[in-house]
Amino acid sequence: MSGKHVFITEAEALKEDFKGRTNYWLCRPGIADSEALQICRAVLPGGEGHDFHTHPELEEVIYVLEGEVEQWVEKERRLLTAGQVAVIPAGVVHATFNPGEADAMILAILSPGASEGPFAVDVSGEEPWKSLRG
Template sequence: MSAFRPASGIRRDEHDWGVFAQMSGPRDGLKGIVAIEATFLPGKAHPFHFHPGQEEVIYVLEGTIEQWVESESQTLTAGDAVVIPADAVHATYNETGESAKILAILSPAVEGDGYAAVDVAADEPWASLRP
């Protein structure tokens, strides 16, 4: 498989929350890293979750997000980043009227798509943390 990924060759999956595009992962022969571009539509989110055994870096490409790591939140804009330790519960919300785009890099890659997410949004304290 070629090392190059032209935009036309990157699969972009539309969801009710936005667009998901995996740039790299195990299907490309990579074992240590997964890169994902995600565009969050206005008012949409990836609620509280964690990635078992995976570290993550989120870099904001466009727009503004409300980023949570455990019980701490901060507003991030284009050019900002957050480093998330393995197994840390986190969430990304777009409460603005404009789309927001991030680049998420996870390591190590895990079998399948290269990442695993465990949804804890309905569990306490996460369900009550955000008004």
């Protein structure tokens, strides 16, 4: 085991600008010596988010680091603040939005580290998801 795959700095993270947010992948296969985990710190600017989607084969925990997020799990909506968590089983539709003006920051922890199917499936254009925030 090499130190490069054990200790990871933000400079070594895989930075991904994706649909109005910035993801910093800190742990996942190819970045760290981990087969069972993925960890992503995401910065959501005010008014942005990650629209309704599902991870068919991955469980996810969303931990709010800073700010406030509007978290959806299926049709249930909660406002989460720093220190609060949403636990999302594999295959469950969910979404995360920043309703404020300042940046919000979350830590997403997914397991397992890899899957055979698609990582995420966007369902934001389908009912009832496309009408929930209306």
